[in-house]
Amino acid sequence: MTRLRVNGRPVEVDAPTDTPLLWILREELHLTGTKFGCGMALCGACTVHLEGEPVRACMATLGEAEGKSVITIEGLGQGGLHPVQEAWLEENVPQCGYCQSGQIMSAVSLLRKKPRPTDDDIDHALSANLCRCGTYVRIRRAVHRAAEKMGREP
């Protein structure tokens, strides 16, 4: 039995510790907002926060998450929407939407470190997240918008 905290909630999982965290989230905890895209940490669709840091859940294992805190897209807004999610809506970012959980998790992490990111900062932080529909132009705008929103909030 492996214990960890997911979205603030303690959970116990009975699965091999070398199982990718992604599939524990999706198949054991039924948190399907975190997506499977490549299985090789190439596309970023499975990005979650492990102890506050963005990780690719397809490569992180259950064992690595033991005793730690995991935040997924479902746990981001704590009831409502996170300002990043709001900015995503205001810019009409999603097309197919499949990559957007990962994009948003990466953007939240970026804004935590750089509350006023430049375009270069965004390029750097989000280049690990692929979007096949090509919503990059809007993601860039939404990150700036979210930065403004979060700057205004206490």
Added chain:
Amino acid sequence: MSEGELGRRGFLHVATLVGGAFALGFELPGCMPANMPPRAGGDFVPNAWIRITTTDRIVFALDRVEMGQGTSTSHATLVAEELDVDPKRIEVVAAAAHRAYDNPDPQLGFQITGGSSSVRESFLPLRQAGAVAREMLRQAGARTWGVAASECVAADGEVVHAPSGRRARYGALAAVAATLPIPKNAPLKDPSAFRFIGKRVDRLDARTKVDGSSVYGIDVELPGLLTAVVVRSPTLGGKLTTFDARAVRAQPGIVEVVEIPSGVAIVATHYYRAAAARKYLQTAWDEAKRTSTDGLRAAYDARLDHGADVVAARGSLAAAFERASKVVEARYEIPYLAHATMEPQNATVRLTGELCEIWAPTQAPGLAREAARRITGLAYEQIHIHTTMIGGGFGRRLAQDYVTEALHLAVRIRALGKPVKVIWSREDDMENDVYRPMSAHALRGAVGAVGASAKGEAPRAIGWTHRIVSQSIVAQVGREWGQAIPPSALPQILKLAAGRSAGALYGTNTLTDSSSHEGASDLPYIDAIGAFRAEYAIVETGVPVGFWRSVGHSENCFVVESFMDELAHAAAQDPLAFRLAHLPQGSRTHGVLALAGKMAGWGTPLPAGVFRGVALTHAFKSFCAQVAEVSVTGASIRVHRVVAAVDCGQVVNPDIVRAQVEGAIAFGLSAALHQAIHIEHGHVKEKNFHQFKVLRMHEMPQVEVHIVSSASPPTGIGEPGVPPIAPAVANAVFAATGKRLRKLPLLPALQEAQR
């Protein structure tokens, strides 16, 4: 329900006759999507798309699947406009599979989302559906209050009788409306009265896509659900000879290991169990066919030396080339491409003796239903298709191979009594795609004076020949679809090629697959050029091919717009001015190209090292021109900015039109710069995103999209933004370096040119 039953039961009403196309409105007992609210007495269901409950829920059955292109918003808007409710009030659910939802485009005559047809083909039928509902609600108000219908107005979700001040929500009138006869027709709003069409309506599907709650095919959960991976042939077309699954069965969580037509399915309690056990499977394959793209390339190139079937011709080429002041000859090469949808292929099937339920991210629920009928032997009414949210389509999900595979597995393990989901890994997905065809092109262009006495006039393109070698997609899917679809359901595009002859007719080019030469045989400059011939040599290689966002245009636009640039340079003229001179003043092609040039500031100075390239397409009945600003440093190509102009007729949602063009540029740029599928001795070499690269954030240019204001009927927008970006960039690279890149993708082509 079967189509025959539909008629017999008599609940079919021909509700509308729009633009020569029948839009059928009727109730679909048992065929409503599972997520439709349960049918309750008093619900008002005037047609196949709309249900208004007595609790005032307005539910719209979306029959053009949402795969990111925005149909859930645009199509709900069409209904909402005529129904006169805020689109935000509409609950969008995926439509079931039913002939009522056949695509009205005669080229796509079944339930299919593709060909950039959705807004174009739904624009009138869905407005009619909304207008009919609105009229009936108005009548219901009048009947309820015993007043004249002419005194009742339907607006903003309620019917109002102004003289008495009485008003009622649509839901409150649903039960009465449900008893009224369905009118044949209802007046449509004048465009000047549009409240939502032509304006930005925020995407209705965005909320669930930013909070993670949207359910894609891969997310479907059912009680007792099993999950499978399928081990397929490592080479294209290989057949399983033997397998040994003993070591697999010894792994935890493994439920069953069975052979199915596409390979060996490992069925487990979880995907992670099946995926972990996969390496223990021993298989042997008959790998008879060992295709290599290098070999194909040589064969294609040799084929270019011989004549091919003429698909378009006019004027005297001999005369044109005789009087040419310059003749330009060039060959172009286009690679196979994967679709690489972000959501890998998957499908879930629950099969009992009487019922087959399928949950799938499919662009063609009608084909999925046909596959289910063929494989399970059940009747239409026993097959329910639940189209899920789709993590990218781009044409990949027109093929139903992944649904077919899950159906075969479900039949094979029916005795287990549990539903099963098949998930493809990224490698499975990339190695087993239906690829955008590889092609080879030979062109000859004549540049010269237009008239005999035209001395001093700028030279023009006066002769043009283009020979294309490629596989035909329709020849391949025609075989599959021709067998899968009974004649009554055969789409027009295949009707002539019914049954067994479909593949033969297209395969021998007796019927020409126009998608192979679209954009080349109907070059926008043909009239001005005068002497023209396009030829198509069909080849078969055994490599599975399929429709890839913008199909033939995605290849042919690169070729013809690069070659047009070559002719402009041969004529020593500005590439934009040269193109404009070959287009009729006042035409939509001329308009869109001139607009892109103007907005891009064509001819104005750029920062040092930055150069412009331009390209134009007329595709899916729309027009798109793009100007790319590019710099080349060493062997790297940087696209800084793209200015796009698009004319897609009447716009339903300008923000989604912009998003589609922005996205099309990113999609097209991925292919232009990076992508190719190589096959070596039958093995697909590119297996994941490190080898098949998708454009990343830091490579994304700024994009400006300018929409031509138009009252013409709406035309395609999902695809027309793709074709021009590759030639626009290649033409800019030529401007920057003097190197003409005649192969895609451009980055390796540039490296080769620099060697």
